[in-house]
Amino acid sequence: SxxxxxxxxxxxxxxxxxxxxxxxxxxxxxxxxxxxxxxxxxxxxxxxxxxxxxxxxxxxxxFNHSLLATSVKEPRIFISGNQAVAIGKVLGGCRIQTYYPITPAADESEHIEAHEILKTTKADVPAGVVVVQTEDEIAAINMASGAALTGARASTSTSGPGFSLMVEGLSWAGMNEVPVVITYYQRGAPSTGLPTRHGQDDLRFAIHAGHGEFPRIVLASGDIQECFYDAITAFNYAEKFQLPVIHLIDKALANSSQTMPVFDISKIRIFRGEILDESELEGISEYKRFAFTESGVSPRVVLGTRGAVHWYAGDEHNEVGHISEESQNRTRMMEKRMRKLETIDKEVPLEEKINFFGNRDAEYLIVSWGSPKGAIIEAMERLAEEGFSIGFLQVRMVHPLPAKPLIGILQKAEKRIDVEMNFSGQLGGIIMEKTGVHMDFQILKYNGRPMTTTEVYNALKLILMGKAPKRQVLTYGS
Missing domain, CATH: 1.10.1490 (Dna Fragmentation Factor Alpha Subunit; Chain: A;)
Known part of the structure; x- marks a missing residue:
């Protein structure tokens, strides 16, 4: 009816x-x-x-509650995390988006598809984004890699089960130094897990997925505004350093909506890295796509560039791309690729890797990543009203981890509190592995529901009062 x-x-x-x-x-x-x-x-x-x-x-x-309208001076939008990523990708130059439907990633691709015909400042210049629903996630990652090799900014989008299928294609992209972006929406795991619920279980998987070792960047957004800007930054990193970039987003962010100021597009910068054109290839007898360089980054060309014949293969290769199992070449190629991690560590500003909130000299320091950010900041504000001083270190680039700066920040605190939405405290373990600094307390949640301000406040208050166990597990949410 x-x-x-x-x-x-x-x-x-x-x-x-x-x-x-x-x-x-x-x-x-x-x-x-x-x-x-x-x-x-x-x-x-x-x-x-x-x-x-x-x-x-x-x-x-x-009824004793009311919701009154507030007056604001700046224009605002009501937007979800999925939509923020989609808009960020389009404004960041994404022109190929592949996907196979999966919760909660599909909403992003569908939003791009609904707005795939773009208006430009030149009326006679058409523009658009090609959105392809593939037969499976294996095809999605490989199609995105192929598009990236032609010079398009290309990405794919998935969740845990889909990312599992993408792993071989991810390894191929790593071997061939393909600037492809994978937007990875975490949900409750393992297996099908909690397909409509929240989780932060996949951090280590995103960092280590793939057979063998190859460089990648794993960037984790903590709020919807970061989702937008990180979607753009992911393409810049991918093309500058010529590697896969995994943009990690929690389901709690993907499917949450909020009113916020319109994004400042004047902050958008697009860096495409070192791309050679035909004129720059003149006089070069043999183009070396995988030339050995000090930074690990080789000058690249897009497929079809005249005078730049080269090869891509899943096997180890020499500088031109021909398959090679020669031992010295293998050693040099491995070291060339992995050297990019050192280059990233040197060239990406620290403010793009971490955020800090609160008192830098506080005795107690919270360490976290992803969507717990909002609940943590609000809990800190409540505790500040009661006279408690706390610092909060939000790690945004979780791989490669900025270990040296973190050591100085972490060692300055007397007590360190790891706040995450997984069973084992994965970021805390990674920090211990890379810095040797351990976490004194854990506040964890893994029931599929986002962290709330109230339960984070209560858990922190117990620690500050000296009444907390080393490990607290939060359970709010029906």
């Missing part, structure tokens, strides 16, 4: 009626949602207003 079809709008009307929210603003939202379906706008507005009035007349006097 029509009433059943409008149950969501009726629920919205009841909710905002109880909260005494401005009905005009809700009216505008309904009109925006159904803008492409004008025939259903009137009946949904009727349902909204009927439910709103009913709630106001029958329940409002017994």
């Amino acid at each position: 029509q009433v059943t079809r409008m149950i969501n709008v009726l629920t919205v009307g009841i909710s905002f009626g109880l909260l005494n929210y401005d009905l005009k603003l809700v009216d505008n939202a309904v009109k925006a949602v159904f803008a492409e379906k004008p025939k259903v706008i009137d009946m949904n507005l009727y349902a909204l207003r009927t439910a709103y009035d009913y709630a106001r007349e029958n329940f409002s006097t017994n």
Whole structure:
């Protein structure tokens, strides 16, 4: 029936009626949602207003909460993490997006597809993004790698089970120094796990996935704004250092929506790295795609460039790309590729690798990554009102880990608190492995529900009061 079809709008009307929210603003939202379906706008507005009035007349006097509109000066948007990544990719120059449908990654690709025809500053210059739903994740990673070799900024998007299938293709991209981006949306694991729930279980998997060793960057966003800018930065890193970049996002961020200021596109910078054109190849008798360099990064060309014949293969290769199992070449090629990690460590500014909040001289230091950021900051604000001083180190580039700067920050604190949404405290273990600095306390959660401010506050308060065990497991959420 029509009433059943409008149950969501009726629920919205009841909710905002109880909260005494401005009905005009809700009216505008309904009109925006159904803008492409004008025939259903009137009946949904009727349902909204009927439910709103009913709630106001029958329940409002017994409801003690209200939601008042606030005035803001800057333009704002209401956006989800998936949408922020999608918009970031498009503005960052992504022109090929491949995917196989999986929760919670598919929403990103579908958003790009819905806006794939782009307006440009030149009316006669068409532009767009090619979005391809592939037959499986193996095809998705390989198609994205192929597109990247032609010079397009290319990416794929997936979650844990899909990333498992991509691993051989990821290794191929690592061997061939392909600048491809993989947006990895974590959810509850292992196996199918909790497909519609949250998790941070895949950090070590993202860092180590693939047979053999090859360089990669793993970048973890902590809020929706970071999702947007990191989506752009991931392409810059991929092309500058010629390697796969894995952009890690928690499901809690992907499917959360919030109102925020419009992204500042003046901050967007696009760096494509060293790409040779035909004129720069003149006089070169043999182009060496994998030339040995001090930085590990070789001058690259896009496929089809005149005068730049070279080969790509899954086998080890020489500087031109021909298959080679010669021992000295193997040693030099391995060292060339892995040397990129040292180059990244030197060339990427520290402010792009970590964030710090609170008191740098505090006795207690929180260490975390990803979506717990919001709950941690709000809990710190509550504790500050009670006179407690805490520092918070958010690690954004989790691989390669900026070990030397972290040692100085970590050793300055008397007590270090690892806050993560996995069973073992994976980041804490990685920090111990790379720096030798251990975590004194763990606050962990792995029930598939995001961390809340209240439970993080309670756990931190116990530590600050000297009443906490070494390991606390949070369980809020139904």
